[in-house]
Amino acid sequence: MATALKRKHEPQRLVGDLLKAEISEMQARSIKYQLTIAKLPLAKDVDD
Numbered sequence: 001m002a003t004a005l006k007r008k009h010e011p012q013r014l015v016g017d018l019l020k021a022e023i024s025e026m027q028a029r030s031i032k033y034q035l036t037i038a039k040l041p042l043a044k045d046v047d048d
Helices: 002-006 011-038
Strands: none
């Protein structure tokens, strides 16, 4: 946000960028949660 203010971006662009960042964060949390719930087997390497 500070960078956007320094670069004098329009308020619409600033809000849009913040919304994009929030959506990306929510999607990342959702994927992490789904992977945790899936309880996939641990990856094995050649030695195992």
